[in-house]
Amino acid sequence: MPIKTSAEFKIEYMQILDESGNVDASLDPKLSNDALLEIYRQMLLARTFDRKCMNLQRQGRMFTYIPVEGQEACQIGSCFALEKSDWIVPAFRETAAYIARGMPIKTLSYYWMGSEKGNSAPKDVNAFPVSIPVGSQMLHAVGIGWAAKLKKHRTIALTFFGDGATSEGDFYEAINFAGVFKAQMIFLCQNNGWAISIPRSKQTATQTLAQKGIAAGIYSLQVDGMDVLAVYKATKDAAERARKGEGATLIECLTYRLGPHSTSDDPKKYRNQEEADSWKKKDPVDRFKLYLQKKGIWNEALEQKLQADADALVENGIKEAEGDNVPKLEDMFDYVYAEMPLVLKEQYEELKQIENEKKAAGE
Amino acid sequence: MPVEKMNLVQAINACLAQEMERDPNILLMGEDVGVDGGVFRVTDGLQAKFGPERVVDSPLAESGIAGTAIGMAAYGMRPVIEMQFDGFAYFALHQLVLHAAKMRNRTRGRITVPLVVRAPFGGGIRALELHCEPIEISFINTPGIKVVCPSNPYDAKGLLASALQEKDPVLFLEPKRLYRAFKDDVPTERFTVPIGEAKIAREGKDVTIISYGAMTRTCLNTADNIKSEIDCEVVDLRTLSPLDEKTILDSAKKTGRVVVVHEAPKSGGFGGELAALIAEKALMNLQAPIQRVTAPDVPVPLAKLEEFYIPDEFRISRAIRNAMHF
Numbered sequence: 001m002p003i004k005t006s007a008e009f010k011i012e013y014m015q016i017l018d019e020s021g022n023v024d025a026s027l028d029p030k031l032s033n034d035a036l037l038e039i040y041r042q043m044l045l046a047r048t049f050d051r052k053c054m055n056l057q058r059q060g061r062m063f064t065y066i067p068v069e070g071q072e073a074c075q076i077g078s079c080f081a082l083e084k085s086d087w088i089v090p091a092f093r094e095t096a097a098y099i100a101r102g103m104p105i106k107t108l109s110y111y112w113m114g115s116e117k118g119n120s121a122p123k124d125v126n127a128f129p130v131s132i133p134v135g136s137q138m139l140h141a142v143g144i145g146w147a148a149k150l151k152k153h154r155t156i157a158l159t160f161f162g163d164g165a166t167s168e169g170d171f172y173e174a175i176n177f178a179g180v181f182k183a184q185m186i187f188l189c190q191n192n193g194w195a196i197s198i199p200r201s202k203q204t205a206t207q208t209l210a211q212k213g214i215a216a217g218i219y220s221l222q223v224d225g226m227d228v229l230a231v232y233k234a235t236k237d238a239a240e241r242a243r244k245g246e247g248a249t250l251i252e253c254l255t256y257r258l259g260p261h262s263t264s265d266d267p268k269k270y271r272n273q274e275e276a277d278s279w280k281k282k283d284p285v286d287r288f289k290l291y292l293q294k295k296g297i298w299n300e301a302l303e304q305k306l307q308a309d310a311d312a313l314v315e316n317g318i319k320e321a322e323g324d325n326v327p328k329l330e331d332m333f334d335y336v337y338a339e340m341p342l343v344l345k346e347q348y349e350e351l352k353q354i355e356n357e358k359k360a361a362g363e
Numbered sequence: 364m365p366v367e368k369m370n371l372v373q374a375i376n377a378c379l380a381q382e383m384e385r386d387p388n389i390l391l392m393g394e395d396v397g398v399d400g401g402v403f404r405v406t407d408g409l410q411a412k413f414g415p416e417r418v419v420d421s422p423l424a425e426s427g428i429a430g431t432a433i434g435m436a437a438y439g440m441r442p443v444i445e446m447q448f449d450g451f452a453y454f455a456l457h458q459l460v461l462h463a464a465k466m467r468n469r470t471r472g473r474i475t476v477p478l479v480v481r482a483p484f485g486g487g488i489r490a491l492e493l494h495c496e497p498i499e500i501s502f503i504n505t506p507g508i509k510v511v512c513p514s515n516p517y518d519a520k521g522l523l524a525s526a527l528q529e530k531d532p533v534l535f536l537e538p539k540r541l542y543r544a545f546k547d548d549v550p551t552e553r554f555t556v557p558i559g560e561a562k563i564a565r566e567g568k569d570v571t572i573i574s575y576g577a578m579t580r581t582c583l584n585t586a587d588n589i590k591s592e593i594d595c596e597v598v599d600l601r602t603l604s605p606l607d608e609k610t611i612l613d614s615a616k617k618t619g620r621v622v623v624v625h626e627a628p629k630s631g632g633f634g635g636e637l638a639a640l641i642a643e644k645a646l647m648n649l650q651a652p653i654q655r656v657t658a659p660d661v662p663v664p665l666a667k668l669e670e671f672y673i674p675d676e677f678r679i680s681r682a683i684r685n686a687m688h689f
Contacts, residue, residue, distance in 0.1 A: 063489045063666045092491075114489065114666030132493040133451060134423055164423035168454070195423045197399035203422050262491075270398045327667040336661050343630065347659040351671065358677055 009214045011207075014234060015224035019282055021290025029233045033297050035080075039228055040292060041306055042076045043285045046096035048310040049105060052318065053095075053112055057263045061322065062112040068095045070226075070258035073284030074190045076100045077231030078158060078251075081239055089128040089141035089159040093190070093257075097160060101127050105317025113325055116335075135161060135168030138187065142178045145185030145248065156242045157185040158235070164195025166209050175216035178248035186238045187213065187250040190225060192257040193279075197270035213250030225253030226282040229291075256282070329355060364550040372405050372542045374516035374549050375481075378523045379406065379443065381553055383413055386441060389527060392419040392428055393445030393481075402447055403483055403542055425454035429480070433463050436478040441527060446482040449536070450496035455480075463532045464507030478532040479523070484512065485577050485626050486673055487540035489666035495539075496663060497627030502534045503604045503636070509558055510603040512536040514579035516547040518601055521556030529558065538577035561607040563614065567596035570686050571614040573637055574624040575600040578674065582624055585679040593687050603633065608640060615641045619650040620686040626673055629657040651689035654682040 016027045031039075050068050057065040068075070071093065079088065079100035090097055098108055102125050111118025111130060119129035131137035141159030148155040165171055166189065178185060191209055193200050206212060213220030219241065223230040231253055238249035256279035260267050267276070292298035333340060333348045340348070369377060383389045391406055391413075397420035400407030410418035421428050425446060432442035446452040452459070463476045486495035502510050511526060511533055513519040519537070526533040564579060565586050572595050574582045579599045586595035598614050600607070615621050621641055623634040634655040641653060656674045664672050 064491050066491075111665075115668075116665055118665075130492065132491055133454065136454075167422035167424040167427065169424065169426050170454075195394075196402070197395045197397075198420055198423065202420060264402065265399075269400075325667065327671065329671050332661050332664050332668050332671055333659070344660055347629065351659060354678055354681065355671075357681070361677075363677060 009211060011210045011214070011220065011222055013222040013224075014230050015227050016229040016233060017227045017287055017291050019287060021287055021294055023229070023291060027233065029229060029236065031232070036292060036295070037297065039076060039080055039232075040288055040298075041309075042080075042096070042100050043072045043228070043288060044306050045310040045313060046072050046076065046099045047285055048307070049099065049108070049314045050095055052314050054259070054263065056318070057112070063114045064263050065112050066093050066262045067257075067259040068093050070256045070279065070284070071190050071192060072096045073228035073231050073288070074188065074225045074253040074255050075160070077228040078186075078188050078235040081232050081235035082156070082158060084124070085126065085155050086239070087126040087128065087141070087144050087155065087157040089137050089144070089157055090130060091134070091137060091161050091165065092130050092132050093162070094130075094160050098127060101125050103127060105313055106320040109318050109321035110325065113321060115325055115327070116331070135165035135170045137161070138165070138174035139170055139177065141185050142174050142181075142183045142248075145178070145183035145242065146181050148184050149182065149245070154243050155184065156239055158188055159185065160188050160190060162195060163189065163191040163193065163200050163203055163209060164198065166212060167203055172216075175213055175218055175250065179217035182245065182247035184242040185248050186235060186242065187218070187248065188235070189250065189252045190255050191252055192255045194257060194261070194267075194271060196261045196265060199271070208252060210250055210252040218248050218250050220250035220252070222252045222254060225255030226284040226287060228284055228288050258283075364552050364554065366548040367551050368546040369516045369520070369549040370543050370546050371516045371519055371537065372403060374520040374547070375405050375523060375537065376407060376409070377549070377551070378520045379409060380412065382524060382527045383409070383417065385553070386527065388439060389441045389443060390417050390419065390435065391443050391445070392421050392432060394421060394423055394447045396420060396445050401445065403539065405481070405537070406445070425451050426458055429455035429458035429463065432478050433458060433466070433476050436476045437466070437474050441477055441479070443479040443481060443527070446480060448490070448494040449482045449484050449498045450493040452480070452482050452498050453496070456501065459508065459532070459534075460501070460505045464505045467531065468507060475530060476532050477530055479526045479535055480532065481535045481537060483539040483542070484536035485538050485540060486663060486669055487577060489669060490539075492665055497658070499536060499603055500627060500631060500633055503633060508532045508534055509605065510534045510536065511558055511601065512538065512576040512603055513601060514538065514541070514564070514576055514599050517549050518556050518562070520549050521554050522558060522601065524553060525555045525558045533558070536576060540577050541580065544580070556601070559602050559605050559607055561601055561610040562599045563596060563610065564599040565595065565597040567594040567618070569594045569618055570620040570622060570683050571596045571598060571618045572622045572624060572679070572683070573598045573600065573611060575603060576626075578624050578626055581674065581676060582679060585676045585683070588676065589680050589683060593683055595683060606640070608644070611637065611640065612645050615645045616648040619648050621649070622654040622656060622679065622682045622686055624656045624674055624679055626658055628660045629655060630660045632657050651686045654686050656682045
């Protein structure tokens with residue numbers, strides 16, 4: 001018997017905007033001018049807030065911060081393709097995604113200022129909290145997308161994760177469940193090349209991360225993650241497939257973290273500046289601006305207005321958060337259970353008593 | 364022996380380097396431990412010295428790290444694995460609890476897992492969410508794995524050297540807020556501190572304070588600050604499992620008054636075990652109820668609320684006075 005081929009696969013790669021801002025007409029999702037400008041507004045706002053957070057951390061006004069610069073297209077492009085009732089399930093570098101979903105700057109600031117209030121999205125923002133343990137959140141998105149299917153809702157879930165997260169066992173369990181139960185959801189992988197100090201090449205021996213989705217029976221593709229239109233279109237298509245009951249999609253966005261992993265880290269120790277510089281030339285915000293300019297819907301006056309609006313939103317949000325962030329003892333107790341158990345009440349009363357004694361002692 | 368001033372990071376780093384020279388089977392593995400030298404720089408310079416095969420930058424997979432280390436240990440290597448933060452050790456819990464800790468017993472000694480698991484431990488550094496989880500009780504309540512938690516650079520170097528000659532798996536908890544807090548005189552030559560022995564970190568006659576890790580420092584400071592009023596003895600457990608019952612009981616019998624201090628929540632925390640031990644074996648020597656100073660039964664909060672969560676000197680001295688004036 002001759003040896004036969006049991007399975008073959010291919011991974012497609014999509015780019016719509018090239019680095020000079022030229023659009024591929026055959027793939028252009030043909031968004032309205034208003035929509036394009038709204039995407040740009042969100043990108044500017046995200047970048048402004050992100051840079052502000054880096055500064056605030058250095059001034060001691062925030063604790064550790066995890067910057068997003070370079071990955072705005074992945075997050076804003078994908079969220080723009082979602083509906084209001086859809087859910088996002090982020091990891092920890094998704095500040096731009098939260099902004100795209102309408103999370104107030106004040107709320108986002110709380111988180112990096114060390115308050116749980118930052119994880120509490122307003123009722124009209126369907127977003128899970130920041131997920132610190134790498135890779136653990138993807139299963140939650142599968143659960144949401146599975147439940148939506150059981151309830152015959154059109155809601156889908158989109159989860160963000162990085163290249164490093166694909167090494168965690170939970171990732172494989174998530175893609176497997178999504179494949180088996182045809183969950184209405186999207187795996188949005190931001191392959192930014194580095195998991196702290198570990199390059200993608202040392203993270204996994206696979207040729208692409210997208211093909212891991214193929215192994216679980218999920219439609220998977222790669223897109224240029226510095227191209228907001230490509231991310232938008234891939235997500236829009238994936239969302240349609242999910243809503244039609246055709247199951248999950250894994251989108252591997254090829255992107256780059258232009259800054260450090262976090263404010264505690266120095267990338268000079270493990271990666272060279274030439275690499276970072278070469279990616280800076282692909283900057284998703286600059287590229288999209290070039291496109292808008294070529295399309296004739298961007299000018300310097302508009303830029304100044306959008307930037308001034310972003311600055312004002314950021315300043316106000318931070319001011320509001322800083323003005324209302326005095327830690328209160330009860331904040332630590334009130335949300336542990338739906339109703340506070342007696343034993344916890346007693347512990348609270350004791351600590352409150354101690355706080356009063358401290359005050360009396362002048363501490 | 365010649366000594367050098369070392370902080371906790373330097374002491375652990377020096378120990379690892381020395382032990383790797385001594386035993387070619389020792390291998391370090393973890394996330395960012397190689398090129399980057401670890402997020403706390405504990406393994407800084409070791410990859411340059413020993414090469415990437417002995418200081419391994421692993422994929423981002425705690426279960427993978429622990430699981431493969433079990434195989435390596437069973438095959439005659441001595442892996443030292445790092446859980447990047449205590450909270451992430453939960454990703455490796457099934458490997459460590461269900462496999463590493465039980466292998467000897469399940470195979471009647473045919474296969475053993477001499478594995479050292481290092482983890483930065485405890486709070487107080489205003490770290491990100493879930494980076495400071497009180498994981499110790501999960502492992503103390505797991506027979507088959509030893510749990511060690513030094514409170515100073517000297518003990519850290521000596522205990523880690525012992526751990527690297529242990530026949531059983533050891534969880535080595537490194538109090539992260541002590542990493543660079545102070546320096547000790549630490550012998551540059553190899554020495555060991557035995558696993559399973561507590562230390563009287565401060566002698567006293569009125570009240571016994573029992574603690575471990577970073578809280579030991581807070582207890583020692585409290586004892587100093589209250590000394591004109593009450594003479595406290597501080598027991599630094601150093602090894603949480605197996606427990607040095609004798610040192611604890613001798614001190615409790617001597618003073619008759621006991622305060623137990625830890626950062627983890629109260630219910631089901633290690634303080635309960637210590638109190639039960641003393642109640643079982645020294646009840647008639649006690650002159651006051653055993654006091655527990657712990658975190659409340661709430662999730663570890665983000666940085667803003669940390670000051671309410673971690674026991675401080677005020678709370679400890681209050682408990683000391685309660686014990687003294689009962």
